[in-house]
Amino acid sequence: MRDRLPMLETVAAWCLAVLWLLPLVYAFWSAFHPAEFATRFQLTAPLTLENFARAWSQAPFPRYYFNSVALVLMVLAGQLVVATLAAYAFARLRFAGSNVVFAFVLVQLMIMPDVLIVENYRVVGTLGLLDTIPGIALPYIASAFGIFLLRQTFKGVPNELVDAARVEGASSLGILWRVFVPLAKPTYIAFGLVSVSYHWNNFLWPLIVTNSVESRPLTVGLAVFGAPETGVDWSVITAATVMTMAPLLMAFLLFQRQFVQSFMRAGIK
Amino acid sequence: MAEVAATLAVQDGMRRTRRLTGIHAWLLLLPALVLLATFTHYPIGATFVRSLFGGGRTGLGPFVGLNNYAAMLDDPVFWQVLRNNFVFAAATVPLSIALALLMAVLVDGKLRGRGFVRLAFFTPTVLPMIAVANIWLFFYTPGYGLLDQVRGALGLASHNWLGDPSTVMACLIVMVVWKEAGFFMIFYLAALQNMPPELKEAANVEGAGRWYFFRRVTFPLLMPTTLFISINAVINSFKLVDQLVIMTKGGPNNASSLLLYYIYEVAFSFWDTAYASTLTVTLIVLLAAVALTKFVYLDRRIHYQ
Numbered sequence: 009m010r011d012r013l014p015m016l017e018t019v020a021a022w023c024l025a026v027l028w029l030l031p032l033v034y035a036f037w038s039a040f041h042p043a044e045f046a047t048r049f050q051l052t053a054p055l056t057l058e059n060f061a062r063a064w065s066q067a068p069f070p071r072y073y074f075n076s077v078a079l080v081l082m083v084l085a086g087q088l089v090v091a092t093l094a095a096y097a098f099a100r101l102r103f104a105g106s107n108v109v110f111a112f113v114l115v116q117l118m119i120m121p122d123v124l125i126v127e128n129y130r131v132v133g134t135l136g137l138l139d140t141i142p143g144i145a146l147p148y149i150a151s152a153f154g155i156f157l158l159r160q161t162f163k164g165v166p167n168e169l170v171d172a173a174r175v176e177g178a179s180s181l182g183i184l185w186r187v188f189v190p191l192a193k194p195t196y197i198a199f200g201l202v203s204v205s206y207h208w209n210n211f212l213w214p215l216i217v218t219n220s221v222e223s224r225p226l227t228v229g230l231a232v233f234g235a236p237e238t239g240v241d242w243s244v245i246t247a248a249t250v251m252t253m254a255p256l257l258m259a260f261l262l263f264q265r266q267f268v269q270s271f272m273r274a275g276i277k
Numbered sequence: 278m279a280e281v282a283a284t285l286a287v288q289d290g291m292r293r294t295r296r297l298t299g300i301h302a303w304l305l306l307l308p309a310l311v312l313l314a315t316f317t318h319y320p321i322g323a324t325f326v327r328s329l330f331g332g333g334r335t336g337l338g339p340f341v342g343l344n345n346y347a348a349m350l351d352d353p354v355f356w357q358v359l360r361n362n363f364v365f366a367a368a369t370v371p372l373s374i375a376l377a378l379l380m381a382v383l384v385d386g387k388l389r390g391r392g393f394v395r396l397a398f399f400t401p402t403v404l405p406m407i408a409v410a411n412i413w414l415f416f417y418t419p420g421y422g423l424l425d426q427v428r429g430a431l432g433l434a435s436h437n438w439l440g441d442p443s444t445v446m447a448c449l450i451v452m453v454v455w456k457e458a459g460f461f462m463i464f465y466l467a468a469l470q471n472m473p474p475e476l477k478e479a480a481n482v483e484g485a486g487r488w489y490f491f492r493r494v495t496f497p498l499l500m501p502t503t504l505f506i507s508i509n510a511v512i513n514s515f516k517l518v519d520q521l522v523i524m525t526k527g528g529p530n531n532a533s534s535l536l537l538y539y540i541y542e543v544a545f546s547f548w549d550t551a552y553a554s555t556l557t558v559t560l561i562v563l564l565a566a567v568a569l570t571k572f573v574y575l576d577r578r579i580h581y582q
Contacts, residue, residue: 017383017386017388018388018389020383021383021384021388021394022390022394024379024380024383024394024398025393025394025397025398026397028397028398028400028401028455028459029397029400031401031409031412031413031416031455032400032401032404032412034412034415034416034423035408035412038415089308090308090309090312091309093305093306093308093309094305094306094308094309094310096305097301097302097303097305097306098306101298101301101302101305102295102298103295103298103299103302103303104299106302109306109310112310112313112318113309113310113313115313115317115318115321116313116317117568118564118565118568119317119321119561119564119565120516121316121317122516122537123515123516123537123540123557123560123561123564124316124317124320124321124324124557125540125541125544126320126324126540126544126550126553126554126557127319127320127321127323127324127327127554127557128316128320129544129545130323130550131315131316131319131320146312146316147316149312150308150309150310150311150312150313150316150317152313155309180301205403208405209403209404209405209406209407211405211406211407211519211522212518212519212522212537212541215522216541216545226405227405227407227408227519230405230407230408230411231407231522231523234411234523242415242421245411246411246412246415249408249411249412252405252407252408253404253405253408256403256404256405257400257403257404260400260403261396264392264396267399267403268395268399268463271402271460271463272463272464272466272467
């Protein structure tokens with residue numbers, strides 16, 4: 009089976025791992041210490057939450073948190089409903105032109121909304137949704153990627169289960185809800201984690217669409233807060249950065265295995 | 278007669294069921310198709326159309342044919358961002374792939390503290406690019422930043438890393454490789470863990486060295502994974518521009534600007550929608566070319582199987 013790595017390689021792996029963590033360790037160091045210790049690494053430096061308190065009071069971070077959570081939930085809920093219905097049609101119903109329509113859907117895998125910023129800005133403007141959270145969310149609600157993943161999963165559901173449910177008198181949507189959705193749980197979790205991380209971290213499109221505190225997600229709020237013009241202290245900016253990363257980072261540390269597996273499952277199409 | 282009637286009735290029934298299934302399917306697809314048409318297909322079409330018309334903040338200007346494209350080819354900034362994008366891709370893709378492979382091989386072996394090492398490699402992947410940019414911005418800050426403090430301790434002069442056209446790109450590349458390598462690592466890891474252990478045993482019996490085994494067996498077997506990761510990495514190199522907004526704004530003098538960032542600037546700082554559309558067409562064509570490569574490659578793989 010797998011050989012034990014020689015000592016040298018173990019040391020190399022550890023060095024690389026520590027090197028990889030250094031930027032993060034540094035961010036935490038500077039966030040939890042007074043500004044004068046931002047670049048002086050003494051173990052005796054006093055710990056403080058002062059930077060967080062200042063960031064929290066100098067910019068509307070509670071509102072940004074709320075916006076980000078609302079955005080992520082709105083995108084995820086919409087994506088799950090839309091993708092489930094479409095994936096079911098592609099996986100289980102035979103209809104004329106299904107291949108053509110599927111190809112039509114897959115175009116989005118190639119040209120993502122992220123690069124169509126110019127026209128989507130116009131579309132969202134026409135819909136009167138500029139500077140709103142639904143305006144940020146809408147271009148991402150129909151996810152070709154989600155449809156694709158769920159279609160693959162739904163195709164693997166054994167026919168016997170579907171027939172059994174039908175004999176019991178379940179309607180088509182009833183079968184979808186009671187047979188397909190529960191069986192696709194791992195796919196839903198994988199897609200959900202990838203979607204939540206993506207939209208929590210997304211920046212350019214929300215930056216373009218939003219213009220006010222009421223709709224800005226955390227990433228955009230952080231960029232506005234940290235802009236050099238504002239002259240905010242470095243340690244305070246790092247504290248704000250840590251606050252922006254924290255929810256996802258904690259979720260990742262808690263559910264490490266699920267995260268890694270989800271990203272893997274999502275990547276191997 | 279009765280038989281014919283019965284057959285007709287059955288056929289009729291089947292046709293009706295099929296039509297019902299069809300209606301059913303379209304209803305299920307409706308939300309997805311409406312949204313995709315509105316935010317993907319219409320924008321793609323509109324981008325092409327707008328690239329053929331003159332500027333106008335509202336509505337279309339006069340039809341100008343390919344003039345916008347001629348202007349683009351004459352625009353030195355366009356060529357510069359395109360070149361930057363290729364440099365960015367040519368550096369980040371092989372670097373992050375090589376590192377990802379190294380990480381995967383290290384983590385795949387029996388290693389003390391394997392979980393921790395894997396965690397360290399993967400963590401940058403889940404962080405927002407904007408937060409990463411903030412952290413690295415500080416490393417590169419002239420004088421006060423970490424990099425210069427180290428240089429100062431060694432008696433070297435301070436350097437404006439992000440303000441110097443000759444170093445800014447390298448600084449961004451290092452940061453992006455740091456963020457992406459761990460993501461690509463997990464694909465290699467999955468592939469390595471699916472490799473039949475008999476290969477290793479056979480190699481041990483034959484007395485093949487580890488490096489020889491890696492070069493002649495592992496690496497060739499990982500080729501499909503490498504191609505898959507490469508394509509994703511190339512696509513990413515056209516999408517990753519968040520860091521520019523915070524760190525350089527494409528500067529100094531466009532030395533770090535990338536195509537998508539230039540589109541963003543032209544559209545939302547200079548408000549030249551016609552030209553931004555022309556640039557977007559270029560980006561769409563580039564992405565389509567990459568996707569096409571992917572399909573061709575996938576087809577070939579199916580042939581060989």
